[in-house]
Amino acid sequence: MSELSPYLADLPRLAPELLLTALALIVLVWDLVLRGRDSRKLGYLTLFGLVGTGWLLVQQWHAPTSTAFGMVVIDRFGTFFKLFTVGALAVVTLFVLSDRREKKHGVGEYFFLLIGAAIGIFFMVSTNNLVLLMLGLELLSLASYALAGFHKGSKRSAEAALKYIVFGGLSAGVMLYGISLLYGLTGTIDLAAMGRNAADGSSISLAAQFTASPVPVAIAVVLVLAGFAYKISVVPFHFWTPDVYEGAPTPVTTFLAVASKAAGFAALLRFIGALFMAEGVEVAVSAYAQRIGLLLALLAAITMTLGNLSALRQTNLKRLLAYSSIAHAGYALMGVAVMTSAGFSASIFYLAAYYLMNLGAFGFLLFFEGVTGSEDVDSLKGLGWRYPLVSCAMVVMLVSLTGLPPTVGFYGKYLLFYESVDAGYAWLAVVAALNSVVSLFYYFRVAKALFLTTVEDKPRVLQPVLTGIIAVLAVFTIVTGLFNRPLQEWANAGPASLHIPAAQK
């Protein structure tokens, strides 16, 4: 017992993860007891559990940074993303409960899989240990594969799941191979230890290996980055995104586009931060980090351009939003590419904005599927006059997605552009600005379909819960755009807890 006690003492620090795990098991067992009948109860239980998890996370925000079991880092960076994950998951749960097309299916496992994916995210955003990173990532991925194919009788859903698991399995394998090479080169699976030489000589820093054998290090880092690029759907690992987003049930698409992508970004930020930018990382690494930065900047430019140009010719709103989410991954990657503490803050801020506006946009998509049963932009015609509140909220989201004031999307883009220019990537800021102009065309097309045409009156379909969520998200999008100070301070806490010195340029 005395040998166990240090481990037991660490357990309370994992309270949010433990609560979610208990919730997942309760939901699973209760669903078996109910035999798929009355699964709305499970949704309410999930919401209740998520509120509890959120409360525990807020407690952790104020606690000092600590490490549980030598591998789970509890810091503000991780807690920030966990809070947003919980928020996004709560919204997705409400989406599932209010999806008019969902009721014919037994949706109990929906909640179990969503909570499982969230547990994966929780571990993957808060660890420097590559085993735990990989396990968290796979837990998220396996739950996502099953969720994408959730409508078992639907051909499109089945095809989405097949494409998702083939691409996902390949990229996870490639990433794992990269990790095995990194392990061989440095002798450790801890990212923080890879950054610097161990005092007892048990591990070799990546910097020393880089001067000794640059090619294997480059291969290893690029292979691991490929795994991340898949998760955040960056070119050239984006092929799965439009197909999977279109075929998966809309609440699942929301989860994949918002929570899963942001979690991939969080893990990427921690990976690059710990390996190349943290305090104590040797000077030899900085030059190498600049090259990785240039690679990421090129990928960011290609990703946003390809995403926006492909979105231009989409007639299906779901597919349009999928390409738009690829473009936004490109924007958020700008802040990573500049390899500065301020750039990381800008990236984190933009991801927070991305949560708000995309939850709203996908909520609108779900609302409108419930009304018309179709996903085409053309079938939106005149809906703006029949559903003014939801449509006005959607216009706010579109303005924010384009990056126009006074929304949070504008301020996030402003930060990203500013930091890119500041770090010497002026060309990247120019490319991104041109892309924002391109994106205006297809976002405006949606707004135009809503308001600039009129059609005959039909009975209104009321969906009060969805309307409420979308309206609240729209208000948030404007309020956080006008009063961005608190959100910015939270975003700034991220690089600080990754031990990235602020002055590094």
Added chain:
Amino acid sequence: MGLGAYVAVSGALFALGLIAILVRRNVIYILMGIEMILNAANINFVAFNRFGSMKLDGQMFAIFTIILAAAEAAVALAIVLNVFYLFDSIKPSEADLLRE
């Protein structure tokens, strides 16, 4: 046998797995290709651990990878079975409802 031999074997296995995924049209072969890549990583982990006289990190990682591979195969085969019921085929090229 030195470390080089193990790394060569794992490199070859990785390359074969990639080729299987890119060339084969049948999803079962694609899944086997993925398994080969995962096992290539496993060989690396165990070999580096043995020759680097490190802690047992690599061995532990290999065990977790085996579990991951099994879990992934279970989910993948369930999805493939569902696709087979709906499309009467397990060739990804024949499931093509979602495209431009």
